[in-house]
Amino acid sequence: MTMPEVITARNLTKHYGATAAVDGLELHVRQGEFFGFLGPNGAGKTTTIRLLTGIVHPDGGDILVNGFSIEDKEQIAQAIGVVPESRGFYEWMTGAEYLYFFAKLYGISALKKVATLLEQVGLTAQQNKKVGAYSRGMRQRLGIARALINSPRILFLDEPTLGLDPQGQKDIQNLLRSLNLEGITIFYSSHLLSEVSELCSRIAILNKGKLIAEGTLDELRQRINRKDSTLTDIFLAFTQT
Amino acid sequence: MFKYIWQKEIRGQLYTWKGMVWLLVASLLLSFTSYLLLTNKELSLLDQTELLWLLSKIIIGVALLIVTIDASSIITTEFEQETAESLFLSPLSLKDFLIGKFLASFTLWLALFVVATPYMLATSAGSNLALAFMGYILLLGSLGVAGFTFFVFALSLFYRSSKNTLTTSLILLLALATPALFSSTLKTAPVIGAISKINPFDAIFSSLDNILVDYQTSLWQNWQFILPLFMFCLLTFALLIFTARLFKKQGIIKSSE
Numbered sequence: 001m002t003m004p005e006v007i008t009a010r011n012l013t014k015h016y017g018a019t020a021a022v023d024g025l026e027l028h029v030r031q032g033e034f035f036g037f038l039g040p041n042g043a044g045k046t047t048t049i050r051l052l053t054g055i056v057h058p059d060g061g062d063i064l065v066n067g068f069s070i071e072d073k074e075q076i077a078q079a080i081g082v083v084p085e086s087r088g089f090y091e092w093m094t095g096a097e098y099l100y101f102f103a104k105l106y107g108i109s110a111l112k113k114v115a116t117l118l119e120q121v122g123l124t125a126q127q128n129k130k131v132g133a134y135s136r137g138m139r140q141r142l143g144i145a146r147a148l149i150n151s152p153r154i155l156f157l158d159e160p161t162l163g164l165d166p167q168g169q170k171d172i173q174n175l176l177r178s179l180n181l182e183g184i185t186i187f188y189s190s191h192l193l194s195e196v197s198e199l200c201s202r203i204a205i206l207n208k209g210k211l212i213a214e215g216t217l218d219e220l221r222q223r224i225n226r227k228d229s230t231l232t233d234i235f236l237a238f239t240q241t
Numbered sequence: 242m243f244k245y246i247w248q249k250e251i252r253g254q255l256y257t258w259k260g261m262v263w264l265l266v267a268s269l270l271l272s273f274t275s276y277l278l279l280t281n282k283e284l285s286l287l288d289q290t291e292l293l294w295l296l297s298k299i300i301i302g303v304a305l306l307i308v309t310i311d312a313s314s315i316i317t318t319e320f321e322q323e324t325a326e327s328l329f330l331s332p333l334s335l336k337d338f339l340i341g342k343f344l345a346s347f348t349l350w351l352a353l354f355v356v357a358t359p360y361m362l363a364t365s366a367g368s369n370l371a372l373a374f375m376g377y378i379l380l381l382g383s384l385g386v387a388g389f390t391f392f393v394f395a396l397s398l399f400y401r402s403s404k405n406t407l408t409t410s411l412i413l414l415l416a417l418a419t420p421a422l423f424s425s426t427l428k429t430a431p432v433i434g435a436i437s438k439i440n441p442f443d444a445i446f447s448s449l450d451n452i453l454v455d456y457q458t459s460l461w462q463n464w465q466f467i468l469p470l471f472m473f474c475l476l477t478f479a480l481l482i483f484t485a486r487l488f489k490k491q492g493i494i495k496s497s498e
Contacts, residue, residue, distance in 0.1 A: 055326055101245065
């Protein structure tokens with residue numbers, strides 16, 4: 001059975017001055033997919049995520065997220081969770097207070113939900129510590145908990161394991177895998193290609209704002225005619241030509 | 242939803258060492274002024290209405306300065322500390338965001354007014370103008386604070402930087418406050434007189450002068466001063482709406498990745 005599309009971008013364009021950050025991008029992500037989004041530095045990945053989540057306005061093209069146009073800010077905000085590239089937190093709040101605050105913004109009665117999320121991301125023991133005292137890994141997990149506060153159907157993550165130690169990376173990967181098994185669609189941007197090849201069911205590669213390749217790992221291998229290639233080989237083959 | 246932003250700001254701004262320092266600074270300034278007014282040999286010889294007049298200038302001036310400085314960072318820190326993106330990814334609207342922030346700035350003004358209350362009571366003791374004096378400080382100060390806060394918020398949305406917002410806000414504050422201190426003789430000059438008519442500081446001080454010196458205490462007798470203040474609020478509010486629209490058009494994040 002073909003699952004419905006939950007993220008659609010048609011001819012998406014965004015310029016910063018004379019530079020095209022995103023250039024005629026076509027994206028189609030289906031419900032329940034673990035979608036990997038790759039690209040070299042400055043390829044336009046973060047801008048694409050910001051366009052798809054309504055933080056930045058496109059210069060041209062159409063976006064549909066969970067069936068809603070990007071203009072329906074409130075409907076989209078209720079359907080998605082985002083771990084953005086910017087990692088700002090209110091340092092003076094405790095972890096639990098931080099999640100309560102965001103729960104209120106979503107109109108959710110928080111107590112039970114916050115406790116469940118803190119347990120899910122492994123922060124129950126540190127919930128009463130100020131966020132300012134959290135390690136990088138704890139902040140990342142708190143960011144994921146915040147993104148899950150509204151029980152989203154789609155989760156956007158922009159480099160969620162950046163700067164984490166191997167154990168921290170593994171913990172987040174396991175958490176994301178279990179969320180995907182629960183039916184949450186995951187749009188995942190990362191530089192860690194081994195992580196992407198392990199987690200993602202479909203991968204898109206972006207370069208200079210354009211989509212240059214898209215498919216499952218096997219489909220991408222076929223395109224470069226190397227059956228035993230790793231995602232790193234594929235990535236380099238597409239981005240260095 | 243604005244109440245959650247308001248509550249967050251009260252906890253994050255007012256109930257912090259920074260908020261307490263502002264209140265302490267205001268309290269020390271008012272203590273020093275009141276002490277001088279009541280004990281200094283020459284100053285204590287001033288008529289009580291003149292004492293009230295001097296104190297009211299200090300209360301309004303200090304409050305506007307503190308609220309302007311505080312409001313300059315209340316919005317911009319969300320951008321500088323990269324918390325704005327997460328905030329606007331939630332269903333929070335820009336309108337609720339601005340109302341919450343405005344209420345927080347206004348709460349700081351009310352807290353400053355509460356701090357100033359004992360000094361106003363002590364200085365106006367025995368005068369039949371005490372109630373009018375306090376009531377008009379609250380009214381005129383509230384209009385002044387609202388107008389300046391709208392202006393500072395408009396700058397914050399435009400610059401998204403505390404430094405630029407604070408510098409520009411202080412330039413306007415000083416540019417408006419300085420002519421208000423010109424003597425009556427200077428104000429007869431056509432240019433200074435024209436500036437004086439539209440200057441919110443002048444409107445506040447002229448109204449207090451009207452109340453304390455000329456005993457014109459009804460709202461009707463002060464409408465000619467309240468109206469320019471109200472117009473100043475409307476003008477800065479219109480500027481805020483304009484920059485809010487511009488902000489929406491640009492998106493929450495301005496720069497490229």
